[in-house]
Amino acid sequence: xxxxxAVYQLHQLLAPLWHxxxxxxxxxxxxxxxxQLHVLAKNIASAAVPERALHDRVGWNDAVKNMxxxxxxxxxxxxxxxxxxxxxxxxxxxxxxHDMVAYLGHGH
Numbered sequence: 001x002x003x004x005x006a007v008y009q010l011h012q013l014l015a016p017l018w019h020x021x022x023x024x025x026x027x028x029x030x031x032x033x034x035x036q037l038h039v040l041a042k043n044i045a046s047a048a049v050p051e052r053a054l055h056d057r058v059g060w061n062d063a064v065k066n067m068x069x070x071x072x073x074x075x076x077x078x079x080x081x082x083x084x085x086x087x088x089x090x091x092x093x094x095x096x097x098h099d100m101v102a103y104l105g106h107g108h
Contacts, residue, residue: 004050007101010040010067018094027086031078034071037093041068044100053103063100070096 003011013036020026045064053060070093077085098106 003101003104003106004047006040006044006047007050007104010037010044010097011101013037013040014093014097017090022087024083026090027083030074030086030090034075034078037071038068038075041071050104052105056103060100060103063096063103067093067096067100 013033017026017030017033020029041064045061045068049057049060070089074086074089074093077089
């Protein structure tokens with residue numbers, strides 16, 4: 001993928017979690033990395049709007065905020081130690097990531 005650096009870094013951490021087999025190992029891995037995911041998402045928020053997203057700065061910023069919200073929800077699910085909730089939160093984070101990168105011209 002041709003992502004800006006901050007987006008690429010988040011992708012590199014999120015993608016292996018998402019593409020791993022659902023279950024307790026994935027839940028544990030997601031929860032072990034949730035603080036890193038949060039830092040990386042915040043890095044995207046603090047970076048300049050990528051050139052390919054300049055056509056809709058408001059949409060980009062909203063998508064980044066939503067990405068952070070989903071990671072916060074993942075953190076809450078992890079703190080409750082609920083596998084089903086963690087899986088659902090991971091699905092939401094994955095969806096939010098794709099919604100965000102759609103502003104960069106990456107659709108699925």
